[in-house]
């Protein structure tokens with residue numbers, strides 16, 4: 001039975017907790033967030049500040065998930081914790097459909113009803129949120145978040161830390177840079193350089 005420690009106690013964490021409960025062979029052991037001051041067991045679960053993961057790692061063989069939706073904060077924490085990628089659990093909801101020759105990085109969370117098609121590559125600490133579709137041969141770098149119902153079509157490239165908003169779509173072979181934001185419901189039909197925001201259909205740059 002894999003023991004799972006979740007960092008983060010917000011809305012995204014609630015969904016990740018549900019996924020762990022839905023997975024055979026996994027047991028949720030702790031929720032860590034700096035809103036908790038000291039490590040304490042309540043019922044079946046430990047609650048404590050983020051730093052208390054070290055105590056848990058000493059006493060138990062466990063894996064960590066950073067369940068924080070904001071890409072920059074997730075990256076900051078990964079850098080601060082400086083752990084081996086093997087210390088992070090990669091989570092795939094049982095209803096997700098995963099194609100052949102797919103690569104999925106460490107700490108990545110794949111939510112219910114996601115479709116990840118053949119030849120896709122997904123980096124570390126990525127969120128593929130509920131019912132998103134990642135088509136064949138698309139490549140997503142680390143810390144990307146594909147929000148619910150968004151569609152990444154064939155051979156698209158998405159850079160580190162980019163958020164594709166809920167229900168957004170990207171047409172085939174488009175390249176989106178690092179730390180971009182695509183508004184909810186928008187349609188990206190042209191390449192985007194780093195650190196840009198685009199909204200609308202077709203999506204237009206707003207910064």
Ligand SMILES: CC(=O)SCCNC(=O)CCNC(=O)[C@H](O)C(C)(C)COP(=O)(O)OP(=O)(O)OC[C@H]1O[C@@H](n2cnc3c(N)ncnc32)[C@H](O)[C@@H]1OP(=O)(O)O
Nearest residue numbers: 129147148164165166181182183184185186197199200206
């Ligand atoms: C499980 C979960 O909940 S996952 C959550 C995933 N998150 C999302 O999907 C949210 C995505 N975020 C958005 O769509 C936001 O609107 C952003 C980031 C694109 C823009 O946010 P802000 O910077 O606060 O922009 P603001 O609201 O001031 O709008 C700026 C302009 O863009 C327009 N705009 C903003 N968002 C959109 C959008 N999604 N589509 C079209 N136009 C938009 C506004 O109407 C406004 O236009 P105006 O200048 O003509 O009045």
